[in-house]
Amino acid sequence: MRAITGISATLAVAGMVCVPGAAADPTPPGATPLTSLDACPAQTRGEPPVLLIHGTNASVEKSLGPTRQALLDDGRCVYGLDYDSNQPISTSVDYFTAAVDRITEINPRTTMDIVGKSQGALIARAVSLKFTDRQQHPIRQVVSVSGPQHGVTSVVGGIDITPLGAGTPAFDLLGRAALRDMLIGSPYLTTLNSGPMTAPTVRYTMIATETDKIVTPYTSGFIDAPNVTNVLLQDGCPQDRAGHLTESTDPRTVDLTLHALDPVRHPQVRCLPNTDER
Structure with a gap:
């Protein structure tokens, strides 16, 4: 998905014109070609762009649709990229790291924000760590919505994988x-979390x-770190x-994300009642 912005009911689209024969594009199969991304429309350039990363077996619309619309209504430039959420997370991290470079x-x-849902939130944090050694970090803020930053016990993407265990390569064979x-x-996760879990110049909000x-x-x-604000949806x-x-559609979650940014x-x-615990 390309960069898009919304003014009133009109959506201005920053194009998806592919560049034929672009050998340097590091896009894995099934992902949005990075060479297709265009610059943000001029009217959105007062604020940093926002990159949205969806969750497992989902899409930007399913994971962060109302958040995206709220950002568009705010006049923000929003990038939402498709990717294969079953491939190794390291592959997705490399892809979105390249996406950050492309967008900036x-x-x-020179900076941008990232909002990730579920697996996308874990990817967002991992991407932020990739730029730690740069003199100027390109990411200003990361908002994580229910990201498995320390991992999950048994169920991932709605599938019970307890019998397989964390060390098994079986899911590689199953494409998961x-x-x-x-x-x-x-x-x-053991490798990712073996050092600092956050980049010191980035602000993180964990919902x-x-x-x-x-x-x-x-x-x-x-995450327990000085530059992290942890927010439980039920607090208050x-x-x-x-x-x-x-x-994904909860008004309070959308508002918490916008407030963080x-x-x-x-x-x-x-604060609205919501009894849907799915």
């Missing part, structure tokens, strides 16, 4: 390497819900019982 290269802003990578104790039945325990979505709003899937413009966070 074609835009006048990402599910294995998200298990607590997996080789990927989780205690009714999460996919990222379990839900506290896997939190116990009547919002939105589960992992329902968070721009608290001046979005000081209020709604």
Whole structure:
């Protein structure tokens, strides 16, 4: 998906014109070609672009559709890229790292924000760590919505993979390497979390819900670090019982994301009853 922006009811599209024969494009199969990304429309360049990363077996619309629309209504430039969420997470991290380079290269802003849902939130944090040694970090903020930052105990993407164990290569054969990578104790997470879990110049907001039945325990979505704000959906709003899937359309989750990215413009966070714990 390309860069898009919304003014009132009109959506201005930053094109998806592919560049034939672009040998340098590091796009894996099934992902949006990075050479197809265009610069943000001129009217959106006052704020950093936002990259949205969807969850397992989902899409940007399914994972972050209302958030994307709210950002468009704000006049923000939004990039939402398709990718194969079953491939090894390291492959997705390399792809989105290249996407950050591409987006900052074609835009006048030198920084950007990333919002990720579920697996996409884990990818977002991993991408932010890739730039730690750069003199200027291209990522300003990361917002994680129920990201399995420490891994999950048994269920990933709605599939119970407990019998296989974190170290098994079986999911590589089944085309679901990402599910294995998200298990607590997996080789990927062990390596990723062996050092600092955040980049020191990036601000992180970690949103989780205690009714999460996919990222379990839900506290896997939190990180203890000075530049991290951990937010439980039910804090101050116990009547919002939105589960992992329902968070995608939950008004409070959308508001918390917008507040994290721009608290001046979005000081209020709604509290509405939500009994859908899926």
